[in-house]
Amino acid sequence: MDMFLQQLVNALSLGGTYALLALGLAVVFSIMGLINFAHGELMTAAGYGLIFSLLLGVPFALALPAAVVVAILLAVLMERVAFRSVRGASGTTLLLTSFAVSAIIRVLFQNFISARPMAVRIPMALSGTIEIAGLHLGIIQAISILVTIAMLVGLNLFLHRTVLGRAMRAAAEDFAIVRLMGIRANAVVATAFAISGLLAGVAGVLWVAQRGSVDPLMGFLPVLKAFIAAIIGGLGSLSGAVAGGFLLGFTEVFLQAFLPESLLSYRDAFAIILVIAVLLYAPQGLLARRTVVKL
Amino acid sequence: MKSKIKALCITTMLSGMALSPLPATAQELLIGLATAQTGNLAPYDQPSLKGLEMAVEEINATGGIAGKFPIKLIIKDTRSDAAQTALAAQELIDQGVNIMITPCDADPSIAAGQITQAAQIPTFSFCATTPTMPIAVGDYMFGNYPADNVQAAVLANHAIEQGYKRAYILKSPDSAYTLKLPEYFATSFKAKGGEIVGEGTFSMGQQDFGAEVTKIKALNPAPDVIMTAAYEPDFPAFIRQLRSAGVDTPILGSDGIDSPTTFGLGKLVEGVVFTAAGFATEGSPLAKFNAKYKQRTGQEPDTNYIANGYDLGKVIEAAVTKADGIEPTAIRNAIASLEKVPGVTGPITYVGTQGMPLRSVALVRIKDGGRELVSQGVPAAADVPAP
Amino acid sequence: MLLSLNPLPEAILDVRGLKVAYGPVEALKGIDLSVRKGQIVTLLGANGAGKSSTLNAIVGLIGKKAGNILFKGRDVASLSPERIVRMGMTLTPEGRRIFPSLSVDEHLLLGGAAHSSRSSIREVREDMLERFPILRERLHQKAGSLSGGEQQMLAIARSMMSSPELLLMDEPSLGLAPQVVDLIFDLIIGLRDRGLTILLVEQNVSLSLEVADYGYVMANGRIVLSGTADELRNSTEVQGAYLGA
């Protein structure tokens, strides 16, 4: 039972990170119909933001928000430089553009920062552990669960309580009509990218805190997982992305925990089979919603 | 940054030149590099290349190998892609290279090796460690790094010496290195009376070890030691989560973890023992090399791959000197007969091997945030598990 | 009679030579029309004539077009819809296009987003709730759960939230029950009486000619007929084609 609870906590922490990433993908997709494969590079940028802030002597507590700001700025810059000109283009064009953006940023990181992983000194205090009722909760794990909750609540408030937030929800359903409210399309899209940058930045910092290093390619795997999570939940559905993220996290952790040793190396295959099963049952994803992407 | 831009320019210039087939002067040794400047192998291939370039510079400053065979490097980026590596190798063969160098990984090296073997061009992988690589390709393929089974034997010997009886191994099926090295370790460890009490698996880049750590913690009886060939980003994530969960079982690692990130983990990695391709004791050739490198480039040689790349230059120099010519088959035969070439990481021997060199392995312990040499040397052939 | 003696009110909208093509298909082949301040002008025509294209182009939703669109004397042909809306013209689109997952109140608040102050949003919102009491009852309901007539009222109220001077309406009575259609037309008259200028696209020709001051008839992307509502009602073409006489 203890073991089960412990694994539940593990699943919550991993699922939360996936949820943040998938949510970032979904926010942009819901508004622009774009699957942004450069999302992973936003995580990487946050990692480098953290490293260089620390190198400049910024205290750790301030370097964290600085890192997130780097990801937000890069996200907005991406939109301005690369995605604005293809807004409203076909899904394929958007997808290819995002592949190109992702590849270019990775090569820039490799050639102008370092191809090799750079270490981040995470304060020792964060490596400790809290014990609650016999459960061992790594401090980073605990923080990551709390931060995920805070981000989800905060984003929910933003989407329901502010003009731009409501405009984003409306734009996910019918962008053209939002413009008829006198709301600037550019502002809505830029906000969507800023939010995706924020989510990727936070996830990136949490990810880096676990791994202790940043390398140019580190964003690839998590964004792939987030993409799977978003597909499970139904692309473009925000609550679907969160559900998909947690579902994927839970699946991975519990397969890892309870698959017999001889089958363990097929864990990812089992996870993918589950995804296929979900899509067979609900081809549009669990919480799919029709999106009108017209600008 | 400046030197990086310069390096980039030189690389571009070189590959640009390579486009126009330059008739090599009769005595010029052309070395083709189908290696990664970008992608996931770049962290290993780039420093290896830096070391090699330094060796070539030194050799050419004396008029070339044995004073008569100047070296020219032709570099093509493989983007860490196996198919691209094979393509680059083919282009380099068409340009008439005498020796080929392939990336720090067995898969692209084997892909390129299929082509160079057929063309009878001697080929080195910069730092692939898979012992079956030369066997898979043929007699023109060579390694340039201590093989996985050699590293595993050293680690197993150490575990037995420490009195560990029960070991847990953590492996990943995602690469030969992360899978086979722990398996070689298990073979060696069991052969010497040890017991494997559990095996864990991870996906590379996954870096969530919560589930695995929870399982290790619940093991009864608990293992005396945990052995893994995980490296970045998996190793730091694993050990952080393991120690966070309150498990302080000793850990044995492999050469992949020798990086600033590992040392950045501070107290968490205190006491970890790992294998390395070399160790710079005071006054050793490696220490001298490191000093020279720093003086030349102004950069700390923060990885052994630089020295390892430099040693490849030394191996090639020895082989061409011995062949006294640049004909590829003669060079291949010379390589296969090399014995105790004095590299800065230690003596390097190819004679009597199946292509993976016999070279010394250092065993290093992390102590007070620094490195402490535990032992150094070539393990007895009988201890090394068959590939 | 008295009206026609007065000088005609000035045009608030003047469209000259408007052309729109969807790929190779030319939907509008040069439209000229004008809408005078305070009037209801109706745009009639069969399905596919190009009525919606005309309205969408005027309000900026169709970016690629040729010709001039003078709104309050200024050419807005190259402006984005958000700019045009902020200048005082908006569209209640065909098919209502409400946001199903947003509440009624959220529609109103979004509709008023262009206002600079919160107090003026609150004022207009109160005004709309007065005018559409049913919306007050449904204030926190999701718009997707409203009936068709309620959705249409919500769509109109949402448009009105930006306090436009000129409102383009695209088939507001489409698919509604007859009593609801009457309700909508009463509403249109009420809005005009408050001083709003309206360009109305309708399938319901007899009702629109009843409320309109002036009308245009479109076919195949061109204006084929125009005149005062009376003239159109009595024209043999309109009688034959639309009024079934």
Ligand SMILES: Nc1ncnc2c1ncn2[C@@H]1O[C@H](COP(=O)(O)OP(=O)(O)O)[C@@H](O)[C@H]1O
């Ligand atoms: N988005 C579009 N893409 C291609 N053709 C369109 C589009 N919208 C309208 N059309 C075509 O343009 C013509 C005019 O359509 P529309 O303006 O909707 O007419 P109406 O509103 O009078 O029914 C029709 O032939 C219609 O098929």
Ligand SMILES: [Mg+2]
């Ligand atoms: Mg229409």
